Amino acid sequence: MSVTASFSRRARWRLPEIVFWLLAFAALLLPPGKHLLLNEIAILALFALSLDLILGYAGIISLGHAAFFGTGAYAAGLFCKLVTPDPHTGLAVAIVVAAALGAATSLLVLRGSDLTRLMVTLAVALVLHEVANALPLWTGGADGLQGMTVGPLLGHFDFDLYGRTAYAYSLVTLFVLFLLARRIVHSPFGLSLMAIRRNPLRASALGVPNRSRLIAVYTLSAAYAGAAGALLAQTTAYVSLEVLDFQRSADVLLALIIGGTGWLYGGLAGAIAFKVLQDVLSASAPQFWMFWMGLFLVVLALVGRERLGQGVRGLLAKVMP
């Protein structure tokens, strides 16, 4: 049947995807040295993936996504300190807490222009930042949350100085959540999100309940961001106010735009490009790397990420979803 065949083609795994993940896992076997950076990349990739779910798939732009990242980080940190050092339950708790915050604040971003949403999300993150600063008994205030001793992974593997355990943990979490996201964007729910992003009026004329879908995806995205925050808290055994900082929201937005919105690998590619570039530039020019980074962004925008990436993307889009 042609229709069924067409459908099954939509979600099929392509070779480059498989290669990508094999490489990511193979990096675990590298000699120690780069796993710490890889861990940071995996966390930023997950964070960017979470932003892509709302920006690329549902059209909600956010300049305050750190609200959920930070909430997840603090939730994981406090849970580790107060309840149990086991990382897995901590991760689960962080996801639930961030998702709850996402559900609660989703009502604020249901309508409005890009500018409105930009400002509302930004304001939510800033409020949380101030709240965290105002509760030093809980969060440690500006000194950061200390005294986290994260338990071993699966009860066996300690988070060591080399960061290999950390990278393995973050990568597996990223991979599992990526699989879930991949499943979701190819589901009827994902399809309806794409319709809402393109034209909300039209989507509702097809019977799509825009509000509940947006609430659902915003909550989901918050959960993902919370997971990323929890990974950061657990692999660094430390949470500071910077997890809620404006800079963090801006960075993840930059990374996602660099990689391209609306395809799941955009956040991943962007995170790799952004972090590697930052690492290389700031190692070679600690005082002046911002200039080169800025130049890169300007050129990227002027040449047009579309045009620049069209060759590459066109090729990839054929083989990746």
Added chain:
Amino acid sequence: MATILFDGVAYGMLMFILACGLAVTLGLMNFVNLAHGAFAMAGGYVTVTLMDRWGVPFLACLPAAFVASAALGLVLERTLYRHLYGRDHLEQVLFSIGLVFIAVATTDYFMGSSQRNITLPSWLQGRREILGVSVGLYRSFLIVVCGALALGLQLGLTRTRFGSRLRAAVDDARVARGLGIPVGLVFAATFAVGSGLAGLGGALGVELLGLDPYFPMKFLIYFLIVVAVGGTSGIMGPFLAALLLGIADVAGKYYLSSALGGFVIYLVLIVVLVLRPHGLFARAR
């Protein structure tokens, strides 16, 4: 009480001058220019350098700051910005953040990363009793200058040929071109004036806000708040929003404890935007 109100008004007026260029580019030209603060910073550094190095009097620095920033705006508009009109908002974000990075790094390289200060002329220092209220002379100066500028802008936008051309160009660039309006030039001139005003605001703000290479990032949030709350349909909305922001900020910090005072302004922002997604003073659509 009156003093607090007065302080807030002065602060708000300054914010308006700094942000009104953004209201025009974002609101009228639909361009997300997150690098707006860089032009303000340019004006600030022009002033500091002129005063420090060549002893130019403060008043003479203000027009210089305007002209320098406007020229910078014009050059960048003609060479870079215009290629991004009508492009995706996200690409504009990418571009303008990149520009901020470049501006910050370059300024840091040439001007150093420390805070810079100016010394006001003595006739602008100190306080006076006016109608029983003790007011700062510099803040009074700010209110007079910025108030006059706001009035001038409003008249310029509504009463002059240039204003009507701009509005036509913004409404529908194609139709405007058909009517013989040089749309590209109108946009460039508008952009330059907006940048110039930001530069002037930067010069006026050194005394109150300080000046360092990270100025464009530090105050971006405030500029965006002014534009978002004010709505993007003209100049008066952002003007009122800036006043409101100034008064709310100052009064919030005065009457509430620090912990609350810090985020009262953001809560107000959320409430306003949820109730009026297009801004407090936007015309209903």
Added chain:
Amino acid sequence: MDVALETRNLGKRFGGLVATNGVSFKLERGARHALIGPNGAGKTTFVNLLTGVLAPSAGRVLLEDEDITGLRPETRVRRGLVRTFQINQLFADLTPLETLALAAGERLGYGGRWWPPVGGRTVAREIEHVATRFGLGDVLDRRTDTLPYGKQRLLEIAVAFACAPRVLLLDEPAAGVPAAERQDILDAIAALPADVSVLLIEHDMDLVFSFAQRISVLVDGALLVEGTPAEIEADPRVRAVYLGEAGHG
């Protein structure tokens, strides 16, 4: 007499402007009814009030005797009140397959599912059925914006049809379609099932008179007159309105 869709004293004002003025209107079950009116008569506002995009300032909307005035657009769609769009509002970079899957999936209650992939057996069968009916079978996998305009307009109707309408609002379905492809659209409309009540909002008098059994005329936001095509054609007020509007109709 069975009423499919009804408005009672429906009104809408924007500030001082009255866009819809006390419209009481009935669409009978299985009707082929047309709504005409000069430019600016308030047809678009009226459709937006019916579909729930706008909230009325006064009056009620009833679908099969049930009050739906406060319902959201998507809820109305699921109750069977479906519309097509006058200006092309299809999802340009999705395929007809995806667009139809969206409509059919929502109707069959799969729309919110996030685990199974798009296009279960029921939905696939439904799409094949609709695609065959509207002659879209061979273009299902192409991007919508690469289709000939006539096909796009057909897809517009097909998508609405996939929502299983009981009342279908057709907003200028043939506007802008090249003459060569026009007949396909007319055929598709003519072949709509008899139990679907159709309200055609149209400028094109040829289409109106060939299709409609009843016609309502909307002028300045209010119903001017309603009757059979012959009655409308003979009505001097309608003539006055249309002659007054130079070069139209």
Added chain:
Amino acid sequence: MLRREILTIAALSLLPVVAFAQDTVKIGLILPMTGQQASTGKQIDAAVKLYQAQHGTTVAGKKVEVILKDDTSVPDVTKRLAQELVVNDKVAVLAGFGITPSAMATAPIATQAKVPEVVMAAGTSSITEASPFVVRTSFTLAQSAVPMAEWAVKNGIKRVVTMVSDYGPGIDAEKSFSDRFKAEGGTIIENLRVPMRAPDFAPVLQKAADTKADALFVFVPSGAGAQFVKQFVERGLDKGGMKLIATGDVTDDDQLAGMGDAVVGVINAHNYSANHDSALNKSYVEAFRKANGGLRPNFMSVGGYDGMHLIYEALKKTGGDASGDKLMAAMKGLAWESPRGPISIDPDTRDIVQNIYIRKVEKKDGELYNVEFATIPNVKDPVKAAKK
């Protein structure tokens, strides 16, 4: 296969990661070179470079190599950089740390890898307690705030309003000042805090003015000081008879010259003034300015300069042995003369012991300086002292 891999990782992580018997001793210098704290990073970086230019790059037969990294003041980045420096570059010492959270985040690495962490800037008291490998060459806020409180009481100031930036160091300053001031019989009328994002001080200053206190004690991070003092004067508080007393961050040497005459007469307490009267300091200031285009060294710079001195001296004592335990043992109790005056490392707390000077801003040779007029010798961190 996987199992063996895991065992290898486990085995590796047990080894202390230190370079033994190598000819080069590497120091990982992590500073905020960009971002709001960039001026701190630049001062310290310049001082470290100056120290190496003056004292050579070889000590006890070892070549000392400094690797500079920019952490942009984001603590998780600091931590990652520290880890990479330890694992990849095998540094023997971690140094720098512009802000408290950065130093705190790195402390577990220092403990785990047994690598000394020389804190050259961050000023919260508790940092040295976060790891037995932390040693500090900057200052603690309480070190400045407590002598300020004592001086105020002795000089007839009875009723004080405090105003601090609302974050860790600010709260430290507020608490230590208030506690001591009250203990000495003074009255704190109100503790005001300003949010970190506070571009306008007008409202808090108005609040302070309304209290009609004898003096306003203030801590704001270096950088916000100039605006604060200007607005203080603009509000006429100085003429209203309210004294302004502060920690030395407010009248930071880095910016003092450009602050204008408004700051003349501000009384403050701190560990270093570029105007400190000693031969060593005069040559230090001169060399620093020469190497950095006229930039005046501030209290951050001496933290970096003395930090390098500490590392060099410790290496001399160990005869070039750069293992963490030996270096730490050598560092404890070291005493020397710094450009700021005599200083030493408290062997119990690994925190710095130094003179605190009460200063007044004055114009000398047409430039503004913090002129020292009273000395409180050998001040230990009062917060830790109180705990004993």
